[in-house]
Amino acid sequence: MTPNWIAVLVAGISAFVLGGVWYSPALFGKAWMKENDLTDEKIKAGNKAKIFGWSIVLCLVMAANLAMYLNTPNIDFKFGLLYGLLAGVWIFCGIAIVGLFELKTGRYILINGGYCFLALGLMGAILGAWR
Numbered sequence: 001m002t003p004n005w006i007a008v009l010v011a012g013i014s015a016f017v018l019g020g021v022w023y024s025p026a027l028f029g030k031a032w033m034k035e036n037d038l039t040d041e042k043i044k045a046g047n048k049a050k051i052f053g054w055s056i057v058l059c060l061v062m063a064a065n066l067a068m069y070l071n072t073p074n075i076d077f078k079f080g081l082l083y084g085l086l087a088g089v090w091i092f093c094g095i096a097i098v099g100l101f102e103l104k105t106g107r108y109i110l111i112n113g114g115y116c117f118l119a120l121g122l123m124g125a126i127l128g129a130w131r
Contacts, residue, residue: 003067007130011067012060014126015119019055022115035108063123070127080128081121088117 023029033043066087070080092113099109 001071001073003064003071004127004130007127008063008067009060010130011123011126012056012063014122015059015062016056018119018122019059019115022111022118028111028115031107032111035105035111059119062120063127066120066123067127070124075128075131077125077129081125084124084127085117085121087124088120091116091120 021027023032033039066084069087070083075083092109095113095116096109099105099112
């Protein structure tokens, strides 16, 4: 079996879009900025092409990697969601470990780890449903 590459593309884009909403001022953007000692000026000074370009590429890599793990006939929406969330637990734990050693707060870990947890769950659900 080969993965559905259109589903991989959609799953990767979904994680990118989720990140835009997750880190927006409407949700966790202001808290995330505070936890990272970022200001609007620092954000505006960043290289947007580099940041957004690499972010979409990395979201697509994550989606392709997850698609390889989910590439079995018994995967459907439910199992895709479950396995995506389980993969999100791995990433959440990795962010938590690094955050602890960097002396970051629990809020920092929850914001960043929470995004990864949900992004992988969403990607898994899309990949499982769209076979």
